[in-house]
Amino acid sequence: MVHLGPLRIDPPLWLAPMAGVTDRDFRLLVRRIGGVGVVSMEFISSKAIVQGNQRTRELMYFSPEERPLAIQIYGSDVATMREAALVVEELGADVCDINMGCPANKVLKGCAGAALMGDLKLAESIVRTVRDAISIPLTVKFRLGLDDCRRNYLDLGRICEANGVAAVALHARTARQMFTGEADWSHLAHLKEALSIPVIGNGDVREPEDALRMMAETGCDGVMVGRGATRNPWIFRQTAARMAGSRMSEPTLADRRDLILEHFHMVAEREASTFALHKLRKFTGWYTHGLPNGRKLRQAINQLPDVETFLVTVESFLDTLLVEEEEAA
Ligand SMILES: Cc1cc2nc3c(=O)[nH]c(=O)nc-3n(C[C@H](O)[C@H](O)[C@H](O)COP(=O)(O)O)c2cc1C
Incomplete structure (x- = not known):
């Protein structure tokens, strides 16, 4: 303290x-x-x-x-x-x-x-x-x-x-x-x-x-x-x-999905669209590091024209990952 x-x-x-x-x-x-x-x-x-x-x-x-x-x-x-x-x-x-x-x-x-x-x-x-x-x-x-x-x-x-x-x-x-x-x-x-x-x-x-x-x-x-x-x-x-000497938990894929989407919806609601797009791209780069196919998503988002398409793309990417994870389990 x-x-x-x-x-x-x-x-x-x-x-x-x-x-x-x-x-x-x-x-x-x-x-x-x-x-x-x-x-x-x-x-x-x-x-x-x-x-x-x-x-x-x-x-x-x-x-x-x-x-x-x-x-x-x-x-x-x-x-x-x-x-x-x-x-x-x-x-x-x-x-x-x-x-x-x-x-x-x-x-x-x-x-x-x-x-x-x-x-x-x-x-x-x-x-x-x-x-x-x-x-x-x-x-x-x-x-x-x-x-x-x-x-x-x-x-x-x-x-x-x-x-x-x-x-x-x-x-x-x-x-x-x-x-x-x-x-x-x-x-x-x-x-x-x-x-x-x-x-x-x-x-x-x-x-x-x-x-x-x-x-x-x-x-x-x-x-x-x-x-x-x-x-x-x-x-x-x-x-x-x-x-505190307790066990450290790793965020699950579902945690990551929820956090990314929560954040991105906050940004989309508050920022003007070009500024929001810039911010969303930046954070997608950070948040998807280490995720399977993260690189593919990072490349794809450079072409996206507006915030709505961006949100849909990221959400469907994360949902696909979750489904793949469940199928693999
Ligand atoms: C994108 C970015 C913006 C930053 N802006 C500030 C700032 O506004 N004020 C500040 O004192 N330091 C700023 N820094 C420096 C960070 O506060 C921190 O000192 C630096 O990144 C080293 O810590 P880290 O290795 O944990 O990132 C910034 C760093 C980055 C990467």
Whole structure:
């Protein structure tokens, strides 16, 4: 269990913020499966929040069922970050998270995200100002540093601790690495040694065993899972079961079918059609990994013209798999 101020996070498992992925539907799905401690919203521009951008406000909508929920903001202007954090608090988020790890050029150019690791004075000013402004727990997510020569995560971690941050999450790669190579978990152990606030480990947890191994090897207090959850949204429930010493169950084909269809119907109902199609294709790619004939389906969906045809195709593919499974049994 991890304490974020008055908030008890149990099990200490985080759904990582992922732009274009951890939207309301996906967060709800993961929450309904169970085992997750905190679900994170994708990062939101502090500037867009403060300007009252309509699309941004829609992105920030969440339902009480998702709680505890963290809203992550990014930006480099201290006053704007403060205003945005106040909006996050006002909306009723349980946790405000600051992104200091995004390596995307669009974000770096605005000197936000991981660029803040290159300007620790500014990073500190943002953390202190936001911390002073809000009363909900504040967390900060960052990487090892900008590149191998500038690994300053220990300094940033100390700054966070000294300024009242409730916990830090470390993605154990540099910004330059983007998503290449392997996350180097040894740094999680170093950060854990250096700090007394909770350290949430992140990077390359693909299986429940990875989460347990990360905690055992590094001593980190919690684990954050990103991409692993897109292929296996059951990973939190499975990990929580393993942490509690119980048996871990694998989702059946019927479970997978129900989850995929539930998710896809949510997307189809909420999103405009071209956007929905894009999202459905993306998730089909992840969800069907390892399923018999999954590749065939992934190829077929590229040609599908609209959401209705898409849903019918995926449903009949999954139903056929279920029938084949029953016949084989
Ligand atoms: C599609 C995608 C979008 C992401 N968006 C965000 C984001 O909005 N904020 C953030 O802090 N990290 C973001 N990340 C990074 C993840 O939160 C996480 O740190 C990274 O994927 C490593 O964890 P994993 O190996 O469990 O995926 C994103 C990653 C992916 C793959």
